[in-house]
Every structure is written in structure tokens, then in C-alpha cells.
Amino acid sequence: MTCVPPDRMDLYLEGDLAGAECREIEAHVERCPECRRALERRRLIEEALSSLPAIEVPSGFAAAVLDRLPLSRRTASFGWFISAVTGFLALLAALLGYYLSTGESLLDLLDSMGRSVLAFISLTVPLAAKVFCLVRVAVFLVGDLGTALARSLSSFASLVGPELLALGLLLSAALAALTIFGVKRILSLGGKP
């Protein structure tokens, strides 16, 4: 056997070779000092690798990680409930603060708030209803106009026949093209210094 190629030697150390090939390599290594040294070198490196010193982790590491975590996973999943309760409590505190500072009855305050809300609703609802009616009328109008246009086009087509209609469309297209190019030319002439 010739000297063991490097990749075979790696596979041998990984235990990836079949028994017969392993024995062949072992027999060769016995006889070949260069391959023996190479194999020993590899073993030494692997041993050094598996015994590399650990990087010191400070004793408070886990506590530092825990400090960065959210309060609890349950808190996160019931977050909406906690927010709602907090909001309600904040409202109560605000009402109580108002009562303590002004001396006004909380019921009066709630009553005036309710009136304001009702006034706002009574103003905005009729306005929204009128806007809705206007939009509805506009939609009907556009729809009727579209139908009338389609009908008149259809009667025109039946009057002139398909040949004349095709000719008319062709002439319209040619006129449109001429107009576009003419305008473009006028613009480009006007744009020259």
C-alpha cells in the first residue's frame, strides 16, 4: 500500500472506513514512519481540540439573562386583559381625582359626558345619512348615463352597418394619431433653443 492520503486518514480517525480498509491503514502505518507521525499529529490535534479550556462564565450570568426576560409568558398571553383592566383603573382614578379637586358629583360629571356624546352623535348621524343619499343618487345617475350611451352606440351601429362602423373607427384612430403627433411636433419645435 502507498502512503495514506490525508482524506483517508481523516475518515479513518472519524471511524468512517470499513474494517478491511482500517486494517490496511493500520498495517501500513506500522511500517511507514511518516504516516505514523502524520496520524499521531492528527490524534494530538484532536485531543487538544477536545480539551480546549472553557471560557469562564460569570456566576451571575443566568440571573442577568433572567433580568432581561419579560415578566412571565402568562403575562404576555393575557396582555390585552391586563391592558383593559389598567385602562379601567386609570379612568376610575381620573374621575376620583376630578371629584376630589372640584368637589363636583361624579354622577353629574358622567351625565354631562353622556350629553356631550349624544350631542356629537345627533350632529354627525344626519350628516352621514345625507352624504350617503348624495352618493347613492350619483351612482344611479352615472349608471343611467352609461346605459343610455351604450344603447345609442348600439342603435348607431345597427343603422350604419358593420363596414361603415369599422371605417368610422379607423378614421377616428387616424385622426387621434395625427392630433397626438401634431401636438408633439409643435411642442418639440417650441422647445428648441
Next chain:
Amino acid sequence: MTDDRRLVQKALEGDRKAFEMIILRYQQPLVNYLGRMTGERETALDFAQDIFVKAYASLDSYRPSYRFATWLFKIASNHMIDHWRKKKIPALSLDTAYRGDESVPGIQIEDPEASVARGYELAELRARIETALERIPAELRELFVLRHVSEFSYEEIAEIKGLPVGTVKNRVFQAKGLLRRELREVS
């Protein structure tokens, strides 16, 4: 159910002590991996914190059919990739196979006959390996560290990196060749 899975289940139920147990169990291997990848202890510790926080946030995506360590190191590996992207570390073309100059006489290590001499050699070699590792391209170094420092199997590394087992093996061998070459240069 393994111990890890039970701890994860408890942590999912809001038991912070269970997650602390997970941290204590994996902090050392994770910091060792990150330390060898970044070459800086402080950065490794910061990254390890970030990775545990990320793991906690996505704990419900962990599937108990996998090993917890594999899942955690997948997060760590993605964290390292983000770090390299931010630092704009040039990527090595992994399609270009390393052609190690194996015919050149190897590193000059004396024939280890006595155990004392071997111990000394090992200590010296470890120091040189730490230096040499930093000179290996990051992508190869990662696979090499996962295999030889973190001691994952090739199948587990393939799962962590989302690569075929054969590719992982090939690249780890490439990294070994490079390491040997670097060791010759470091010595």
C-alpha cells in the same frame, strides 16, 4: 420526555426557575462556541445573553421531537450569521475546495514519548489552536467548532445549518486541513 423537554414545558407554563435551569445547563457550551467564533470573551457573553432571550421569546416554536441543544445552537448560528453580515466579513467561496499542502512535513511536534512531554505539547498546541482558529474563514470555522469543540454529530450540525450531511463533513475536513496549515504557520 427528557429532562430538557420537561424544563421547556415548565418554562412555557411560566416557570422562570425552569428556564434558569436551561440557562445553567447550556451557558458553558454556548459561551465556548461563541467565544471560539468571535475570539472575544465579552462579546461571547453578550451574544449568549441575546441568544437565551431570543430562545425564551420563541420557546413555543421548539418541537420536542428535536434535541433542545440543536434548536438552541441553530438560534446561536443564525445570531452569528447576523453578526457577520453586520460586520461585513467577506464570505469564503465554499465551492472552492481547500487543497491542503499535506505533502509538506507537518507541524513540528516532538514525538510524544513521555506523558509529561505530551501534556506540555498539548498545552502548547491548545494555545496555538486558539490563534489558528481565528484565521480560518468564519463559515468553515463554525462547522469545525460545532464538531470538535461543541461535539455535535455531523447529523446534528446538518440540522443546525440546514445543509446535507455530506457537505458538512466535507467542510469540516476542509477546515481541519486549513487548521493544520495554520498551525504550521503559527508555530
